[in-house]
Amino acid sequence: MDWLTIALLLVFGLLFLAAEVIFIPGTTIVGLIGLALLIAGIWFGYRDLGSATGHLMLAGSAVAVGVLVYVGLRPKNLNKVALTSVNNGRVRDARQPDVELGATGRALSALRPAGTVLFATDRREVTTRGEFIAAGAQVRVLGIEHNRIVVERVV
Known part of the structure; x- marks a missing residue:
């Protein structure tokens, strides 16, 4: 396999992981596809380009995934998908009458x-x-x- 195909596997794997972590968290399938593409790219890199290049791709991918997770888990990004508003509404309890006897x-x-x-x-x-x-x-x-x-x- 040539180096361009391996590089595309790594790039698309990182893009899918970025989409999972930053844009659509919680979908899981997109993240699993990205992880599979990254693993395939690293494995083909070790197999076809040698162990030195494989180590560089593994280290680069690990750093990129670490940065993605750090960026995705910052509170500013989590607030985009988390429920932060508080509902202070309440329901009148029918067991506690609001009309007194003799009114x-x-x-x-x-x-x-x-x-x-x-x-x-x-x-x-x-x-x-x-x-x-x-x-x-x-x-x-x-x-x-x-x-x-x-x-x-x-x-």
Whole structure:
């Protein structure tokens, strides 16, 4: 095998490894192909060009791979593919009611027996004990049963 083919094997092996480490980390197959090309190039170099040239290619490839790994694992490059943002959102826990017993509100829709009530600035789905309450009426919280807010009309 001539020296140009061996050099191309080494160059493409390094390019594939660079693509794996720097541009598309975690794909593995690209890195394995690059490693196979590097190994084949070094092996052909030892076989066809002699041990002195093979040692130089092995040392050069080892240094190049070391530089690629160092460049690829720097924090600046890892931040491109790592999740660095923090989600501070939260979900209202239905087990911890945000409407207190005895709180009053105004019915936004007719409660037949379920509907919507406005407590201060919070809209909540509520239910009655079976009675009809017209829209706009004042209601008071009787209790919270499981995930339902039970209300009655304020007279």
